[in-house]
Amino acid sequence: MTARRVVVLGAGPAGLAAAQAALALDADVVVLDENERVGGQFWRHHEHLTDRRMQHQWSRHERLRGTLSRATVHTQASVWRVDTEHGIRVHALVGPADAAGRTGLTIEADALVIATGAHDRALPVPGWTLPGVTTAGAAQALAKRDGVTLGRRTVVAGAGPFLLPVAASIVLARGAVAEVVEAAGLAAISRGWGRAPWQLAGVAGKAAELGEYAGSLLRHRTPYRTGQAVTRIHGRDAVEAVTVQRVDAAWRPIAGTERTVECDSVALGHGFTPRLEAAIQAGCAVSGDRFVVVDERQATTAASVFAAGEVTGIAGADAALAEGAVAGFAAAGGELDDERIRSALRARRRMHAFAERLATHAIRPGWTHWLDDDTIVCRCESVTRARLAEYADASSRGLRLATRAGLGACQGRTCGPSVEALVASSVGFDRRPILSSIRIGELADLHQTEHKEQQ
């Protein structure tokens, strides 16, 4: 009997845990990831450039990576299509990022685990296209992967506990953090988290990690402002300063509370957007709040397709590890009453309780009040708020064709949810027939190869 083939999309915490669990049941495991090394965003690294103090649970990563010796791992693999109509087939291009003439790869699978993760959501702010403004995740990735900072003095702003490790990484990369600006108010944070975010019952590891970041802020005398937001970014050719302003519980800026903070860089992170396109293409149902629907086995509504990690709900690396283990185990044919999966099921329950607290930092609708008419919302096509407002009542197709919002190179990944908030309707940006950038020449070459094989 040949082993059951489990293909895992994404080699972050969820994907690596899925691979490990499926290997434990002797499945034939294939892992695909677009990066040069496994680890995802959480363990993004380079063997010579990464400051080890920026990594958490590194020994866990090393153990997971060790188990991959029995799997087939394709890094630098951009998955551009997932077919589920006649069995599961995954199409990828393998080679250096955006190179011309990468190698085509098609893999058939008995089961698929989608662990594609999430990326930062940064809300538009007047001035946010200036050089020196990045997402919080970019500041983190550049510090971890490349050992560089965006500037000498950064304001880290947005919402959620992720701002803390970002600030800590900037400091470790020898940058300075002027302030950490959190939009959720202190009252809401106290209600959501207890007295302080780092005093968490039941999740000792998480508590220690958050405590470490809080300690880093204190040591560097970095102010942590709550109930405030960066509502304007100033500068001629690059960032020179920001306006920080109090916001109400709905994140609406409060007039008369503006103050100016000098800085040369801004890291914005208002939450995360799941990377859904592969799951949507595979036929998985997606909930109203845009996450892949899964059952207790991490099975999606599509046959033999499982999902784990941030695509199923933003809950952090520990939840992703637990969900990934369950998904990989189930994808390889394991049953949940098996005692080998019991500890992952327990960890998943515990971490979901932690994740519920993240709702404290969820985006509130008042942010649209800090936009100007000429603030760019769609960065690719330089589409302003005023231009979107003109077509707010148009059909989704009409809106996109008239304004070009979401039709640029990023295909609405950056602006999509913000455009939808501004026009108060679902535009459907996350349905994408092609999952990643592919050159027309590469597509033509693939077609020719397939044609030859059929002859």
Next chain:
Amino acid sequence: MSVRIRFDGAELNGRDGQTIAGVLLGAGRRSWRTAAGAERGVFCGIGICQDCIVTVNGVEGVRACQRTACDGDLVEREGR
């Protein structure tokens, strides 16, 4: 170990293994593309937003944050 790339008529030195964005930022460059007449550089840093694209050795549309710099790479600005 270092890596050297060419950009805007200058030779820029980076650390071996850095991305093109890492080399540019390390050399103090923060923008390398124009959009609607304004300067742009890196934004998402993880290959999602396409804001940091450059032409590398004549091939257009390469995300600087995703591509590891190779010694001798010729990196050119893009604009639209």
